[in-house]
Amino acid sequence: MRERDDRLDCLIVGGGPAGLTTGLYLARFKRRFLVVDSGSPRAAWIPTSHNIPVFAQGISGPEILARARANLAQYGDCIVPGTVTGLRKGPEGFMAVVEGEDGRVSEVAARRVVLATGAVDIEPDLPDVPNAVQRGLVRYCPICDGYESRDRRIAVIAYGAHGIGEAVFIARTYSDDVTLLTLGQHLELDAGQRARLDEHGIEVVEAPIESLDLENDRICAVNVAGKEHRFDVLYSALGLKYRSDLAISLGAAHDPSGCLLVDSHCQTSVKGLYAAGDIVRGLDQIVVGMGHAALAATHIHNHCELPTEDEPGGA
Known part of the structure; x- marks a missing residue:
């Protein structure tokens, strides 16, 4: 880990596609950074x-992750395992508290920070099947793979306006056989929502x-109130938990x-603090996160030597 007075041009928090793409751009800009x-x-x-x-x-x-890491590794050893547990901003940039895999705690100073910490899908509470999304038994991105599920029997696990929207999106795009499973939650529908579902x-x-x-590592049927409902594909649309605590602090x-x-x-809104990937409000897609990374990294490169407007001497 770098010493406290050895300030980086940029600290990247998160090693997913957005974070690794940010690193790739900064490496090719010959910037000093750490992921x-x-x-x-x-x-x-x-x-x-x-x-x-x-x-x-x-x-x-x-x-995707393996290829992105291998690509970035061409430019040096710039990825460290660990968790940023604290982040503060001072007159000369940012100071991050990093806890390594071995439990050791270090501090890293950087002029700029990119948060690419992403989000975690809220898992559906299914009987005897924990972590169904992580295990691939339930999918979470019809934009990524809905085309492969076209014209099949599809269930959407969700409730509320977001769940209705997801079910309608899949029904109008990929299949005319869509069921919305609310997992026991009563669905309050206004006239407009009922009309859309109908x-x-x-x-x-x-x-x-x-x-x-x-069956064959997939959920083929769910049993509800004594009735079997058979599906080819299940999607979860229960929302995300955003890993944005560092920025909000x-x-x-x-x-x-x-x-x-x-x-x-x-x-x-915090000058010098950037965000890329799913943590940014908008479309949660890998290519979008990579686009965020390109924008952030290029702006950082072009402004890194300049103080931000809330720092001494800043514009």
Whole structure:
């Protein structure tokens, strides 16, 4: 770990696609940076993504991460395992508290910081099947793989307006056989929402799931109130928990869910603090996160020697 007085141009928090892409850009800009990776990127859950343009046959999340790490490794040893447990801002930049895998705590100083800490999907509470999303039994991104599920029997696990929106999105795009499973939650529908569900023929099942049938490493049926419902694909749309605590502790602007608000350069309302990937409000897609990374890294490179407007001598 670098000494306290050895200030980095940029500290990158998070080793998913957005964080690693930020590192790649900064390496090629010949900047001094470090990626702190806690080892739990959301991308690692992806069985296969089919909408990353250069991979016609699809590519898994672990393979994306492995390739991105190998690419960045060409430029030196710039990734360290650990967790940033604290972040504060002073007159000369940022100071991060980093806890390593061995439990040792260090401090890292940096002129700029990019948060690429992402989010975690809220797992559905399914009987006898914990961590169904992480295990790939339930999918979470119809934009990534919905095309492969077209014209099949699809269930959406969700409730509330977001769940209705997800079910309608899938029904109008990929399949005319969509069921909304609310896991025992009563779905309050206004006239407009009911009309949308009826328009797309979406069945709503509000009773709790009593049991599941698994076949060939997939959930093929759910049993509700003594009735079996068979599906080809299940999607979860229960929302995300955003890993934005570090930014919020510094006063960064965010929406009610904790998603960070950024400008056109992916800079938060805290000058010098940037965000990329799923932690940014908008479309949660790998290519979008990579775009965030490109914008943030280029802006950092072009302004790194300049103080921010809230620092002494800043504009």
